[in-house]
Amino acid sequence: SENANLAYADVVVAGGLGLGTAENLRLIKDLARTIGGDYGCSRPLVQKGWMAADRQIGQTGKTIRPKLYIAAGISGAVQHRVGVEGADLIVAINTDPTAPIFDFANLGVVADAVSFLPALTDAFIRRLAPANRLKLVN
Template sequence: MSKVNVIVVCEAGVGQTESANASLVAAASKLARSQGGRVCALLIGNQVAAVAAELASYGVEVRVADAPQHTDYNPSVYLNELNKLIEAINPGAILAAHTYLGMDLAPRLAAKLKVAFATNCIDVNVEDGDVCFTRPMYRGRLIAKVALDTTPLVATMQQSGAKPEAAIETGTVVAVEASAGADNRVRPIRTIVPESSGVDIAKADIVVSGGRGLGEQKNYALIEELADAVGGVPACSRPLVDMGWLTVSSQVGLSGKTVKPKLYIACGISGAVEHVYGMKEAGVVVAINKDPEAPIFKTADIGVIGDVLEIIPKLTSQVKSVRA
C-alpha cells in the first residue's frame, strides 16, 4: 500500500466517549505518517467546538457538523457524511474507537462498502508493506495480528494512554452540514446514559485492583480499605465483573478501562493479557500474588509473593500509621 489517508470517527456529547479521541488520532497518525498520507477527523455533535479545536491541535483536518439535531447518535447521518468524505480523500483506512458508537457504526460502514473489518484492535503497524492490526482473541488469552485484503481498511481501536505527537502546525476545522440522506430508516429515540459511580478510575493517580485471588466477594472490602488508605480508587480485573461483584466501570483491561496512574497495586491478579493491556502504562506497578510464576510479576516494578488476605490488612495498617 503506497499511500494511506486515514479517516477517524471521533466522538463528543452525551453517551459518547470523548476520552478515546486522542489515542484514536495517535494510531491513525502513526499509520498515515508511515505511508505518506494524512489524517482527517469526522466529528458530529451539538456544541462540540471545543472538542473540534482539541482535535485540530493534533495537526489533523477536522470536518465538524455542529447542530442541535446531532445531539444523539444517528448512524444514517454518520454513514452519509462518511460517504462524502471517502469520495473526497480516497482513504486507505477508516478507524473508529471501540466504543458503543464505533461498534455499531463500523460494521454498518464495512457492509455498505463491501469490505472486511477488524474489531477491538490494540495497535496498527505496517509490516512488509501490509497494514497489520493487533487484536486480542479468546477473551485476551491470545494476541493476533490480522491483515485485511480489502480497501479501505475499516477497524475499531481500543482506547489507550497513547497521545498524538506534538503538531508543528494546528490543523484546520471545516464546518459541514450533515444530513441523514435518502436512507433514514434508523433514527435515535433517546440516549440512555449509564449510571455513574462517581469515580472514574481512568483519571485516578492511584489505583488498587483486586482479582480472583480474593476468593470471596466480602474480601473485596480489603481492596476498598487499602485504596482509601493510600488515597486512591478501588478497581478490579475482569473475573470479578463476570462473577457479578462489580460493574464494568470498575474493570481494568481490554474490555474495561485503560488506566495510567502513578501507582497501580494489583492484588490477587494473575496478569492475563486482557488485564495487563489496561494498566501497562502505569508509573509504578506493585503486584501481590501467592503464585511466584504469575505473569503479573513480569509487568510489576515491585513484587510481593504471598496471600493477599494476609498481606493487604498489614499493608493497610502500615500505610495508615505512616500517614498519621
C-alpha cells in the same frame, strides 16, 4: 463517591480472583481509601457479579495510567496487562511466583493478598497518621 473515576486516578488498587470472596473486596477498598486512591478489579470479578463493570480494568474494561497501581490477587493475563501497562509503578501481590503479572510489575510480593492487604493498609495508616493529625490541627 461510588462512581468509578479510574482513568483519572493517581493511585488505583485492584483485586482479582485471588481475593477469594466478594466480601474480601473491602480489603482493596480500605487500602484505596487509606492512600487516597480509587479501586477496580479484573474481568473475572465483574463476570461473577462481585463488582460493577465500570470498575473493570483491562482490554475490555478501563485503560488506566496511574502513578501507582497495586494489583492484589490478579494473575496478570495479557488482557489485564493492556489496561495497566501505562502505570508509572506497578506493585503485584500474588501467591503464585510464576504469575504473568510478575513479568511486568515493578515490584512483586509473593503472598496471599487476603493476609497481606490488611497489614499493608495498617502500615500506611501508621505512616500517614502524623501527617493527618497535623492537617486536622491546622
